[in-house]
Each structure stands twice: as C-alpha cells, then as structure tokens.
Amino acid sequence: MLTFSETLSLSALMGFSIYLSLPIILSRSIGRVPTKVLIGMAIGILIFLMGDVFLDASSSLYNGSLYGYGSSPEYDLIFAGSLSAGFLILFIAGHRWKRNLTPTVLAFIIALGVAFQNLTEGLVFGSLGVKMGLTGAALVVLIGFILQNFTEGFPIASPFLSSSERKIGVMSGALLVGGVPAILGGAVGYYYNSSTFDMVFYGLAIGTILYVILPMLRNLLQEPDSEMVSAVYAGVFFGFILGFAVNLL
Numbered sequence: 001m002l003t004f005s006e007t008l009s010l011s012a013l014m015g016f017s018i019y020l021s022l023p024i025i026l027s028r029s030i031g032r033v034p035t036k037v038l039i040g041m042a043i044g045i046l047i048f049l050m051g052d053v054f055l056d057a058s059s060s061l062y063n064g065s066l067y068g069y070g071s072s073p074e075y076d077l078i079f080a081g082s083l084s085a086g087f088l089i090l091f092i093a094g095h096r097w098k099r100n101l102t103p104t105v106l107a108f109i110i111a112l113g114v115a116f117q118n119l120t121e122g123l124v125f126g127s128l129g130v131k132m133g134l135t136g137a138a139l140v141v142l143i144g145f146i147l148q149n150f151t152e153g154f155p156i157a158s159p160f161l162s163s164s165e166r167k168i169g170v171m172s173g174a175l176l177v178g179g180v181p182a183i184l185g186g187a188v189g190y191y192y193n194s195s196t197f198d199m200v201f202y203g204l205a206i207g208t209i210l211y212v213i214l215p216m217l218r219n220l221l222q223e224p225d226s227e228m229v230s231a232v233y234a235g236v237f238f239g240f241i242l243g244f245a246v247n248l249l
Helices: 004-026 032-061 073-096 103-132 136-161 168-179 181-191 195-221 226-248
Strands: none
Touching (some): 004 103, 004 136, 004 181, 032 103, 032 136, 032 226, 073 195, 103 168, 136 226, 195 226
C-alpha cells in the first residue's frame, strides 16, 4: 500500500498535470480557425468528462434493485440533489455576473466545474492507493488521470483563446483551481471513502460541467461566419474523440 505522503505526491502529479497544456494555450501563432477548433475541442472534452463521471456513478445508480433501472431512493435523491446544486450554484453566480461575464470570470467558473471532477478522481486514486499500492488498477488510474488532466486545461483557458491578451497569471490561477482538488481528493480518499460520499461529488461534477458547457456553446454559435461554425462542430467532435481515446489508455 502507498503511504499518505506518497499518495499526496502522486495526487499532486495527477492534479498539476493540468499545466502541461499551458505552452499550447499561450502560443500566439494559432490562427483564428484553429482557435475555434481548439475551443470546440474543449467543449467536446467537457461533454466526454460529463459522460465519464456519470459512468462512475451508474454502478450505484443502476444496480438493478428498482426493476433493473435504479439503486435506492437514497442514492437517487443524493445524486439528483447534488447535480441540481452544482448546476444552480453556477447558474446563480453566472446571472449575478451576467453583464460582467468577462473571460476571467468564465475561466474560473469552468475551472470550478473541472475541480469537482478532479476531486472525484482524487478520491478514487486515494482509495485504490491505500488498498493496493501503485500496482494494477491504481497505476492505470494514475496514468489515465494524468493524461486526462492534460486535456482539461483547454476548457479552462478557452475563454482566452479568442482574445489577443492571454493573461498567464489569471490562467495559471484558474488551472490551479481546477487541479488542486485532485490532491484534496487523494488525501480524503486515503482515509475515507464511501459510495454516498462519492455520489455527492459525482452529482456536483456533472451539474457544474453541464452548466459551463452552455455559455461556451452560446458564444461560439453566435459566430456569423459559417466556416467558423463548421470549425466549432469539428472541434466538438474531435474533442469528444480525444477524451474517449485518452480514457482508453
């Protein structure tokens, strides 16, 4: 089994791998169409992450105890309640900033959605690490989450990709918000883990990711140029495929 310090160190490696995308994000040589493709890919990755988190939750939600479709009223209510809470928290925050929804604010809202998802990843890794050490499923989870976190930097930085001014300090802070919860999750998962606890964060992750997808799509699809809209569609598709491919590793 892993020690607590080893679990924290590996969780930090997993969480901070989100910064691997920063050199690409900061590149100023990317043209307008490739930028739209990248933003579309960011949305596709988020859509995949939402499905990926739901897959983790489904083992408890669909265990066949309710005519083959449900789990228990307790799990169903916890998941529905936390999903609604995640969505509504960002909905209220977003509408409060409606007139001032700057790239900075949007980046941090997206980072919050990714943060809940990374917290659940940390919980899974911490729980596996204390049981089996860095072997088998725990090693696969670590490598898979590092690769997946690399792609998660693009959604967080996407509000700045269309801007001529890419604030490295702001983007680094938003990436920190998205990545650090993996460390917290690793620490908590090392000592405590339960299906009920996981279900709360599965719901929060899906609710927040669902919300952040909507303003991103709205901004992109208002583009009057049909070539740009086609680039967005292509990006969303390839982003989803990229998330799927990385998850296979």
